[in-house]
Amino acid sequence: AQSVTQPDIHITVSEGASLELRCNYSYGATPYLFWYVQSPGQGLQLLLKYFSGDTLVQGIKGFEAEFKRSQSSFNLRKPSVHWSDAAEYFCAVAKSGGSYIPTFGRGTSLIVHP
Amino acid sequence: GAVVSQHPSRVICKSGTSVKIECRSLDFQATTMFWYRQFPKQSLMLMATSNEGSKATYEQGVEKDKFLINHASLTLSTLTVTSAHPEDSSFYICSARQGADGYTFGSGTRLTVV
Numbered sequence: 451a452q453s454v455t456q457p458d459i460h461i462t463v464s465e466g467a468s469l470e471l472r473c474n475y476s477y478g479a480t481p482y483l484f485w486y487v488q489s490p491g492q493g494l495q496l497l498l499k500y501f502s503g504d505t506l507v508q509g510i511k512g513f514e515a516e517f518k519r520s521q522s523s524f525n526l527r528k529p530s531v532h533w534s535d536a537a538e539y540f541c542a543v544a545k546s547g548g549s550y551i552p553t554f555g556r557g558t559s560l561i562v563h564p
Numbered sequence: 565g566a567v568v569s570q571h572p573s574r575v576i577c578k579s580g581t582s583v584k585i586e587c588r589s590l591d592f593q594a595t596t597m598f599w600y601r602q603f604p605k606q607s608l609m610l611m612a613t614s615n616e617g618s619k620a621t622y623e624q625g626v627e628k629d630k631f632l633i634n635h636a637s638l639t640l641s642t643l644t645v646t647s648a649h650p651e652d653s654s655f656y657i658c659s660a661r662q663g664a665d666g667y668t669f670g671s672g673t674r675l676t677v678v
């Protein structure tokens with residue numbers, strides 16, 4: 451079965467600084483990969499996804515992620531963080547093809563200092 | 565884009581009563597919807613897959629008699645927490661898949677059992 455690890459429970463950055471959230475997955479083949487953001491008390495919003503093709507994926511709100519097969523990673527990046535980016539971020543992995551129901555990591559809480 | 569509406573957003577109920585949560589796909593038809601449970605500061609755990617016109621598929625460890633799922637139409641799935649107890653208090657989120665665009669999530673329901 452597929453699994454995903456987000457090694458950082460909390461990340462604190464200053465507004466305007468760059469951001470990288472780590473995500474490692476375990477799956478025998480090339481998986482489908484996702485990043486979601488969750489504001490307090492809200493559902494999840496899809497930031498970006500990778501199915502195939504270009505390994506650098508652009509998402510909404512200025513986020514991007516890079517699929518690195520050799521490292522089994524799909525790290526999320528943003529060059530300049532805004533205070534409104536403070537939220538919980540979830541990486542998810544799914545078996546490619548079929549219904550690709552995502553399995554979620556435990557999440558990383560992003561704190562943004564002014 | 566695809567929108568999934570979840571209602572209510574918050575509910576408080578007395579121990580021993582039942583609570584129904586609705587999940588609607590507003591602008592697309594969803595033959596399959598998914599119910600997740602999220603504990604504080606933790607990831608989303610898939611509880612069950614709701615299939616329109618047939619029985620739901622429950623994940624291991626989820627009590628089907630406790631969490632009743634009905635998917636009577638292509639746009640509505642309901643989750644009923646029966647004989648609720650304080651340990652059922654949690655954040656419940658539904659999702660639906662629209663074609664190749666991936667999964668869209670509802671805004672969640674905060675259930676508090678007192």
